[in-house]
Amino acid sequence: MNEQTNNLISLEAEVTEDAKEQLDAIGKWSVYSAVIGFTSLGLTIISTVATLNKVSEYGAGMRAGAGLFQTFFITALSLLLNITLYTAGNNIKKGVLNADQGFFNAGLRKLNNYFKILGILLIIVLSIFLLAFVFGGMMSLFR
Amino acid sequence: MSDYNQDQLTQLDVQYDSDAKTSLFNMGKWARFLCWAIFIFSILFVFIFILAATVYRDYLGDVIPFFNEMGTTLFITIGFGIIVALSIYLSAFYFLFNFSTNIKQGLLTEDTPTINTGLKSLKTYFIISTVLSALALLINFFSTML
Numbered sequence: 001m002n003e004q005t006n007n008l009i010s011l012e013a014e015v016t017e018d019a020k021e022q023l024d025a026i027g028k029w030s031v032y033s034a035v036i037g038f039t040s041l042g043l044t045i046i047s048t049v050a051t052l053n054k055v056s057e058y059g060a061g062m063r064a065g066a067g068l069f070q071t072f073f074i075t076a077l078s079l080l081l082n083i084t085l086y087t088a089g090n091n092i093k094k095g096v097l098n099a100d101q102g103f104f105n106a107g108l109r110k111l112n113n114y115f116k117i118l119g120i121l122l123i124i125v126l127s128i129f130l131l132a133f134v135f136g137g138m139m140s141l142f143r
Numbered sequence: 144m145s146d147y148n149q150d151q152l153t154q155l156d157v158q159y160d161s162d163a164k165t166s167l168f169n170m171g172k173w174a175r176f177l178c179w180a181i182f183i184f185s186i187l188f189v190f191i192f193i194l195a196a197t198v199y200r201d202y203l204g205d206v207i208p209f210f211n212e213m214g215t216t217l218f219i220t221i222g223f224g225i226i227v228a229l230s231i232y233l234s235a236f237y238f239l240f241n242f243s244t245n246i247k248q249g250l251l252t253e254d255t256p257t258i259n260t261g262l263k264s265l266k267t268y269f270i271i272s273t274v275l276s277a278l279a280l281l282i283n284f285f286s287t288m289l
Contacts, residue, residue: 014158014255022262026269036276040276043283108166109166119173
């Protein structure tokens with residue numbers, strides 16, 4: 001791995017016109033994707049608040065509280081992901097259009113962070129599934 | 144324009160410097176991990192669906208006679224729908240996998256066309272995932288309105 005990283009650092013390559021076109025499109029589409037993510041998040045918050053209002057009318061305050069906590073957690077994660085993607089897309093676009101190496105590198109770093117966050121979230125979800133599977137198996141064995 | 148000026152312009156342009164390359168390389172690694180996890184997860188999902196459908200068809204067939212006659216057709220239709228939806232969703236991850244393979248290979252061998260192919264795949268991934276997200280948003284919006 002270290003050898004691979006050293007190989008990367010020792011090389012210097014130009015960003016060709018074709019690559020610039022692709023990077024500009026990547027920036028544009030990641031901004032669109034983030035905007036759709038924000039809209040989706042807004043819709044989720046509105047529908048959750050409406051549902052929680054109805055639920056608390058029927059006197060299920062504790063359940064409503066748990067639902068609110070869950071929504072808050074998902075909203076925070078989704079917001080973090082979409083802000084990262086939005087910043088990445090904007091910086092890549094600015095970097096390519098204005099030939100600004102700082103913005104270009106910042107954009108790529110943010111896009112790397114975006115995939116890293118997705119990967120870590122996936123690891124957490126897979127671990128929860130695995131734990132549920134193991135505990136489910138153990139429970140059925142001891143029953 | 145003289146060669147000197149042309150060189151100055153080239154130097155002003157963005158480059159794959161060590162920072163950019165490290166980001167792209169790590170992005171490729173995480174993208175590959177995501178793809179493998181999604182592929183394995185999808186296969187497991189289909190497998191669990193087939194198992195659950197078989198168990199529920201027999202169980203529901205005892206309780207509701209409708210499932211004895213139409214249960215298999217119903218589950219096959221739902222299963223077909225799931226496979227079509229998964230295939231569309233997985234096509235995005237196929238392009239992400241292509242990006243990961245090409246970007247790593249391109250950066251290690253200093254092959255510009257391979258890097259460009261990788262970037263093209265990443266662009267296609269973002270296009271497909273954005274269109275799918277927009278569709279999901281529309282469906283969510285109309286279901287909330289109803």
